[in-house]
Amino acid sequence: MSSLAVCRPGLQPYVPVFEAMKAYTETRNSDSPDQLWVVQHEPIFTQGQAGKAEHLLMPGDIPVVQVDRGGQVTYHGPGQIVIYVLVNLKRLSLNVRQLVCAIESSIKLMLADCGIQGETRDRAPGVYVDETKIASLGLRIRKGNSYHGLALNADVDLEPFSRINPCGYPGLEMTRLKDLLPAGQMPPIDTLEEQLLDKLTANLGYRAWHTRPWDIHANGLQKANHH
Numbered sequence: 247m248s249s250l251a252v253c254r255p256g257l258q259p260y261v262p263v264f265e266a267m268k269a270y271t272e273t274r275n276s277d278s279p280d281q282l283w284v285v286q287h288e289p290i291f292t293q294g295q296a297g298k299a300e301h302l303l304m305p306g307d308i309p310v311v312q313v314d315r316g317g318q319v320t321y322h323g324p325g326q327i328v329i330y331v332l333v334n335l336k337r338l339s340l341n342v343r344q345l346v347c348a349i350e351s352s353i354k355l356m357l358a359d360c361g362i363q364g365e366t367r368d369r370a371p372g373v374y375v376d377e378t379k380i381a382s383l384g385l386r387i388r389k390g391n392s393y394h395g396l397a398l399n400a401d402v403d404l405e406p407f408s409r410i411n412p413c414g415y416p417g418l419e420m421t422r423l424k425d426l427l428p429a430g431q432m433p434p435i436d437t438l439e440e441q442l443l444d445k446l447t448a449n450l451g452y453r454a455w456h457t458r459p460w461d462i463h464a465n466g467l468q469k470a471n472h473h
Contacts (some may be wrong), residue, residue, distance in 0.1 A: 247338075250452040251281045251441060253460040257324060260290045264313060265280040267330050267393045270382040274391060280337065282395075282446065282455070283330040284439050287322035291410060294318050294384055308406055315384035315394040316413030317371070325402035325422075327439055329446065335387065338451055342387060346371055349396050352445035353381045356398075359441060360433075363425050372413065373398075378421035382413060399423065400438055 247251075263285060270281075290300065291310045294317035301319045302310060308321070322328060335345060352363040353373045357380070364373040364380065373381040381398040399422035407420040424432045433441075445457040 247452050248454075249454040250277050250447050250450065251458050252284060252455045253281060254284045254457055255460050257286045257288065258443075260287045260292065260322060261311060263287075263330070264311070266313070267332060268314070269392045270332060270389050271388050273344060274332075274334075276333060276334070276337075280333040280450075280452075282443065283332065284443065286324050286326060286435075287328060289321070289323040289406065291319055291321055291406070291416040292295070297462050300412065301414050302409075303411065303414075304409050305440060306409060308409070313394075317382075319410045320382050320384070320397065320413060321406045321410065322397060323402050323406060325400055325435070326444065327398040327400050329395045329398075329439075329442065330393060331385070331446075332391065332393050333450060335392050336390050338448075341387070342392075345385065347381065347444065348449040349383055350381075352449045353396065356361075356442045357423075357444045360409065360423065360427060362423070369397075370413070370415070375421055375426060378419045379412065380421050380423065380426075387458045398438075398442065400435055401432065404443075450466070 289308045291305055291308055292313045293310060294315050297318045349364050350373055357364040362375060364375055371383040372379055383395055383396050384394050385392050386394050401424045402419050402422055404422060411419045412420055443455055
């Protein structure tokens with residue numbers, strides 16, 4: 247397929263982006279373009295549909311928001327690469343499992359470029375390095391369209407993960423790319439985002455990706471009007 251639209255609004259509060267991707271998914275039709283939204287978020291815990299209160303140990307001063315993705319509780323914060331995957335599964339000839347595999351494979355390929363071997367686990371979505379988790383994954387499918395996506399720990403503060411049972415697993419240790427690379431060899435976040443976008447775009451069956459201007463609107467991330 248042709249080029250995939252990518253919006254890169256940078257550091258954003260969580261709730262407006264969550265509402266925008268829900269609205270875009272609700273109002274899109276068979277002609278609406280697939281999109282990837284690449285963001286970092288201000289500190290927040292998000293609790294998935296199956297989320298249990300006991301996995302929130304001591305959130306403290308970090309807000310908790312209930313969301314409609316699968317899975318349990320996770321943390322988002324600056325230095326974490328979040329990519330929301332807003333695609334039409336029928337158009338891409340993918341089922342949900344194949345979409346999950348495409349996302350996980352993209353993360354593993356990007357890590358391999360950094361010299362790190364990532365692994366996946368049955369019935370525990372995400373990507374792991376040895377016994378630690380470096381990337382989380384959660385999706386919602388509505389009318390054949392996906393939203394939510396992946397969160398890769400690049401240079402994020404890991405302390406907030408100690409306030410929860412990450413993804414509902416007590417004692418699960420999180421890691422980040424910065425701690426897995428030799429000192430001074432951490433690429434800029436923008437570079438890592440682009441490497442991951444390259445892998446994900448190809449795994450979704452697109453030839454390339456292009457950035458488009460954005461505004462957070464009631465019905466999604468809209469192309470900005472520049473005067």
